[in-house]
Amino acid sequence: MAADTKNVSEKKRMAISEKLNRLGLKATPQRLAILELLDGNTSHPSAEEIYQRLKPVYPSLSLATVYGTVETLAKAGELQELNIDPVRKRFDPNPQPHGHFLCQDCGKVYDIELDFPKLDVPQELGEFLAESYSVNLYGICPGCRKKGRK
Amino acid sequence: MAADTKNVSEKKRMAISEKLNRLGLKATPQRLAILELLDGNTSHPSAEEIYQRLKPVYPSLSLATVYGTVETLAKAGELQELNIDPVRKRFDPNPQPHGHFLCQDCGKVYDIELDFPKLDVPQELGEFLAESYSVNLYGICPGCRKKGRK
DNA sequence: TTTTAATTGATAATAATTACAAAAAATTAT
DNA sequence: ATAATTTTTTGTAATTATTATCAATTAAAA
Numbered sequence: 001m002a003a004d005t006k007n008v009s010e011k012k013r014m015a016i017s018e019k020l021n022r023l024g025l026k027a028t029p030q031r032l033a034i035l036e037l038l039d040g041n042t043s044h045p046s047a048e049e050i051y052q053r054l055k056p057v058y059p060s061l062s063l064a065t066v067y068g069t070v071e072t073l074a075k076a077g078e079l080q081e082l083n084i085d086p087v088r089k090r091f092d093p094n095p096q097p098h099g100h101f102l103c104q105d106c107g108k109v110y111d112i113e114l115d116f117p118k119l120d121v122p123q124e125l126g127e128f129l130a131e132s133y134s135v136n137l138y139g140i141c142p143g144c145r146k147k148g149r150k
Numbered sequence: 151m152a153a154d155t156k157n158v159s160e161k162k163r164m165a166i167s168e169k170l171n172r173l174g175l176k177a178t179p180q181r182l183a184i185l186e187l188l189d190g191n192t193s194h195p196s197a198e199e200i201y202q203r204l205k206p207v208y209p210s211l212s213l214a215t216v217y218g219t220v221e222t223l224a225k226a227g228e229l230q231e232l233n234i235d236p237v238r239k240r241f242d243p244n245p246q247p248h249g250h251f252l253c254q255d256c257g258k259v260y261d262i263e264l265d266f267p268k269l270d271v272p273q274e275l276g277e278f279l280a281e282s283y284s285v286n287l288y289g290i291c292p293g294c295r296k297k298g299r300k
Numbered sequence: 301t302t303t304t305a306a307t308t309g310a311t312a313a314t315a316a317t318t319a320c321a322a323a324a325a326a327t328t329a330t
Numbered sequence: 331a332t333a334a335t336t337t338t339t340t341g342t343a344a345t346t347a348t349t350a351t352c353a354a355t356t357a358a359a360a
Contacts, residue, residue: 026326028338048316062340067317083233083286087348088316101278112275116266122289125262128251129295130287136233137280139272145279176306176357198347212309217348237317238347 012039023076033058034069038079038093044100044109046088084109084136097121097133103141105148112137162189173226183208184219188229188243194250194259196238234259234286247271247283253291262287 016035017027025031033054038045045053047070051063070091074081082090084102090109092100097119099112114135123130140148166185167177175181183204188195195203197220201213220241224231232240234252240259242250247269249262264285273280 026337028325030339046316060340062342064318064341065339068338081236083236086231086233086239089236099275101275101280104281110278112278115275116269119266123287125249125251125265125287127292128260128262128287129289130251131254131289133285133287135283135285137273137275137278137283139279139281142277178307178357180308196347210309212311214310214349215308218307 009036012036019078023078025072025076030058030061030065031069033061034066035073035093038091041093042111044082044090044092046085046090048088050091080134082109082134082136084134097135099135099137101137101139101141103144104138105140105144108141110141159186162186169228173228175222175226180208180211180215181219183211184216185223185243188241191243192261194232194240194242196235196240198238200241230284232259232284232286234284247285249285249287251287251289251291253294254288255290255294258291260291 013032013036016032016039020027020031020035034050037050037053043049047063047066050070051061051066054061054066070079070081073079074091077095078093080092080095082092082100084090084100085107092111094111099114101110101112102108103110112135119130119133121130121132123133163182163186166182166189170177170181170185184200187200187203193199197213197216200220201211201216204211204216220229220231223229224241227245228243230242230245232242232250234240234250235257242261244261249264251260251262252258253260262285269280269283271280271282273283
């Protein structure tokens with residue numbers, strides 16, 4: 001292990017812990033594990049995927065806890081629940097609005113930097129007031145396009 | 151009934167029937183009923199809602215047929231499947247890209263004319279090629295805002 | 301008509317998510 | 331520290347949207 005790997009992840013864990021406290025949430029081991037897994041993670045995992053990844057290292061973890069944690073954090077604005085995939089929610093630790101691309105072949109979700117200007121949120125749209133928004137793009141990702149010649 | 155109401159809906163039915171034929175699909179009574187219900191409908195109903203609305207006038211209709219029909223038509227590009235609502239798909243007979251607003255209080259979905267320019271589809275986004283896209287907005291709709299003083 | 305291929309309808313199967321209550325852990329008060 | 335209170339976790343049951351299956355029906359073609 002590199003000389004300071006432990007310190008780095010220790011620092012990260014502290015930061016997550018503080019964030020939870022700031023939100024008035026208890027920094028439980030489960031929440032730390034879930035947030036640590038998500039931190040900087042651009043794979044947009046589902047609840048089940050988070051659960052499966054943490055289960056080996058954290059055998060007592062329950063799927064219900066994963067659902068509860070991500071719901072709590074989404075409500076607190078610390079992560080995004082994506083509705084891009086019709087069969088399951090995906091989670092993105094980056095709460096900033098940005099585009100997402102769902103590959104209709106492999107099912108992966110990618111972050112996309114949008115070329116049109118970001119909307120402010122909250123945003124007035126006629127009589128409507130949007131608190132959040134998302135831009136979802138659909139197609140076949142470059143990897144699948146190459147493989148499948150689609 | 152106004153003098154030509156029957157003719158108007160008769161015309162509409164003809165147009166729908168022709169559209170189905172053009173797509174190489176059989177113009178069955180079920181499909182006509184579903185498309186007639188959706189035509190010009192801005193309520194963005196779910197499959198269940200379509201089914202419930204048509205059941206009284208069409209008792210033999212099956213929910214599976216509703217799912218099948220909307221899937222077929224979505225694939226043909228004649229309507230949009232919306233993933234804005236995390237619990238169920240909603241359907242929009244307008245296949246043109248436009249924004250949608252989900253009221254997090256009453257659950258209604260509204261069409262929103264976006265103020266930023268529409269993306270062309272297909273659209274190149276770096277190495278990604280988007281075949282379709284959607285812009286989903288979330289908040290409390292004007293009606294609920296008034297009532298609930300939110 | 302008769303043939304055919306597509307579609308429908310009923311229901312079973314699947315799968316994501318939520319609900320619930322008891323147990324455990326964390327926090328606060330004594 | 332100990333007890334009391336509150337929050338969180340867990341395991342599981344319940345719920346619900348959607349898909350799969352397949353025999354029966356029906357629209358369109360021959």
